[in-house]
Amino acid sequence: MNLIKKTILAMSLASGAAFAAGEVTITIDAAKPGPVINKNVYGQFAEHLGTGIYEGMWVGPNSKQPNTKGWRNDVLGALKELHVPLVRWPGGCFADEYHWREGIGPRAKRPVKVNTMWGGVEENNAVGTHEFFDLVELLGADAYVNGNLGTGSNQEMAEWLEYMTSPSKSTLAEMRRKNGRDKPFKVAYFAVGNEAWGCGGQMTPEHYTNLYKNAAEFLKAPKENMPKFIASGGNDNDTKWTETLSANVKHKMDAISFHYYTIPTGKWDVKGAATGFAEDQWISTMKNTLRMDELIQKNVKILDKNDPSKKVGFYVDEWGTWYDVEKGTNSGFLYQQNSLRDAVVAALNFNIFHNYADRVKMTNIAQMVNVLQAMILTDKDKMLLTPTYHAYRMYVPFQDAASLPVTVANNGQYSVGSVSVPQVSASAARGKDGKVYLALVNTNPKEQAEVEINVSGAQAGVARGQLLTAAAMDAHNTFAQPQAVKPVPFEAKASGGKLQVKLPAKAVVVVAVE
Template sequence: MLLKKSFSALLLAAVVAAQPIVAQENKAILNADAGKHVINKNIYGHFAEHLGNCIYNGFYVGDTNKVIPNTAGVRNDIIAALKKLKVPNLRWPGGCFADTYHWKDGVGPKDKRPSLVNVWWGGVTEDNSFGTHDFLNMCELMGAQPYLAGNVGSGTVQELIDWVQYVNNPGTSSPMSTWRVQNGRKDPWNVSIWGIGNEAWGCGGNMKPEFYANLFRQYSTYAAGSSNGVKMFRVASGANGGDYNWTEVLMREIPSSLMEGIALHHYSVIRWEQKGPARDFTEQQYFATMRSALHMEELVTRHSTIMDKYDPAKRVALVVDEWGGWYDVEPGTNPGFLYQQNTVRDAMIAGVTLNIFNNHADRVRMANLAQAVNVLQSVVLTNKEKMILTPTYHVMEMYNVHQDATMLPLQLTTTNYTLGNDRLPAVSGSASKNAAGVTNISLVNIDANKPQSITIDLRGGTFKTVSGRVLTSKKVQDYNSFDEPNKIQPVEFKGARLNGSTLEVTLPPCSVVVLAVK
């Protein structure tokens, strides 16, 4: 009997030891003097595809519009909003659209441009009134670097060579730059960021990685040779989520002298076949979406590990140039337009994802939220002359303090957000120090029901004051509407207390907090 009891006790101890340790409290250690890597501002990039009402009836209302204030057809209110957001780069024209887009159809006199059918998104006919000049001039207005996605799927090497020369060659140094001058632009735009195709594994041609790697080498060689001295940042069409073989093949087959970045696409989706509503979702659907969003940590880590094997010096950047929440379209809207409302759930996705990118600043040096206006997880929604800023917009604005700041290691231990028998880490965080010496800490509590208190041990510096802002609402389903455009916006945060080298913070349920510690 005693032997049986001893064996049972040992067995129980072994079972307990095998269980994951659940933190009893949230705590963190911030090493303020241990920063090594800069959080590249391009992590905070955006995406504008010819999709639904992103370009037409979004950014672009036409230069004859007398109702909505605009500059050369581009809405002034959107430009002002994105300038405040400090958008560092903007990707265009796609997406899937990029590999059916022929740029020469979108330059020259607008009344002579051929129309095209957008076969990917809604089958609508576009008149090509928004083209290369319109996009690049728009980027200048907002102070963003353009990120041009080249057509590899249905285009040619010569077509890409011509585009590079058109936007980068000075004066009349080439037939393409001469054409640009004739079309009204004397000085080149000097575009450095170029995508060599998009989603080559899918809508970009359903290619195998070995085939695409060879195509990339060809396109990349001639693109760089046509750049007229502009330092090119060439981005390879990377993996779909957890397709690690794709990254393995591209890193093995493409020399780093031809590739500055490799892409990764991941959307926070419950299930592709049944995505769920954007507004009236259940807590179970919210929980599942956040599980998908937090999966970004594993994806970035594992793809980075493969890249480290071939590129230990980290010359090639991981470019997450499509990310965000993806749900069913709003009832009554065109299913090909991907229009969805933006709730506090989307603020949670943005907060935890940007924390992941910040914490992997050594390898993740560029990313693009999908998309900027009226499509998927937008920062701006429009309805005729009206425009609203979404919860995602406000998170991106709060987080822009991290742009080009030095990432500070944040060792975080978190409790769980539980729903039934499922659990997720409740608290996410990242930190940086800017050129003025201010330490900024971003914290997210994804728990829809409970506040979370966290104690942060501040090391490697002397701190005297703390201030901050918080974005939250009563329900995770809340959103800004055209009737209530300011329902959700950042306000002063009073839940942080500094006591010597200890910072105590109480995070409300489903909240994003950004603190400045001096």
């Protein structure tokens, strides 16, 4: 009996099963909607890095690979299924070496540079401003443009913003028209630099804060096309960036960014493998990714002190798993395999982000295609969807949904040696369609969890949705077996007004409660 048949059998048995006294109890208060979960929490990130853009998404309009305006049709189609709300570009570290004028005009005449940040490869600037906006418009997404503070200037950023947004007949607006775009581009977000503490310039928070205030003063656009402005914030345990920026910038700062990557070993020099890992690295990955809650909480506490009116958002615009690169690949390309473990990590983070919906109104996983925790992997004309892709697809109903209070009682602990994490993670929301949606994650790779769900303020007769799991902790899709890991239907019925769910080991479940 294959895994899918076993899973469906287990779900059928769960509908009328008697539960043990040790079951987890989850209560959803459907009568008390909280802050809306901004759709941009499910934002994406595309950097000029490895084959993340070139080959992976961009093949050029003259390619034999089916494409639209140079962008691969197969990749576009898959991304549209995720309802991608937002794409961040051109970096990342690459952003602070990117000069926008080199990426406009006839592609054959654009200068060829060296991408010193990632792999030392040639960058022919084939994908520039116009091509990027073709991509986001084809996806129906918003644009998040990252400005160059590191090697650029205030003038360069200001002129780029004018080039993109001005409806006037200024020289820059006319240059945009000459390059094929009459009406202005819609820039939803604009960031001043990236990782100013590191690859963006090795700055102190105080120095960057002064530079930000100086740069922001000159960033102008028409009122109807004014982007939200994002300051480059801290990472990991460093809260000084949030403290300094929120205490000192009172003008033209809509959000502070934050970066945190999940590394199994916690060590940057030897991070751990993407597949073939033992259970100790499964649980260390779970433990390290759940730190996201603590890190957001620390920064939000500072923002609540310095910005009690909640005008400033906290945007986790780089996050995800980071492993040792796959053998035989360019170390500067950050190509890694993507397994069921990554899908569980993604879902755990989604549930955390939902808890801070009033501040965390954007996140951007790193990255969309072929880089780090990617949605899609490609090999020439072949393409596959990763387990992380499936997690994003399952969580689509949470985009712009109203968060609902969730309490988890009698939660078990999953432990290996001295390391422990909560076994079950849960999140709920009322979708735009009026339905109550529930997401469940079981971090334990060996044991199922018996869960009783009570929905107060709403009738709960049945829950229908999808389940994502697999037999192995490192189960993943390959080009030979591209559908080895994919969601299957899931259903649980109520007994006595409460839903009874047997949540399989190492699983992600998203259901609509009806």
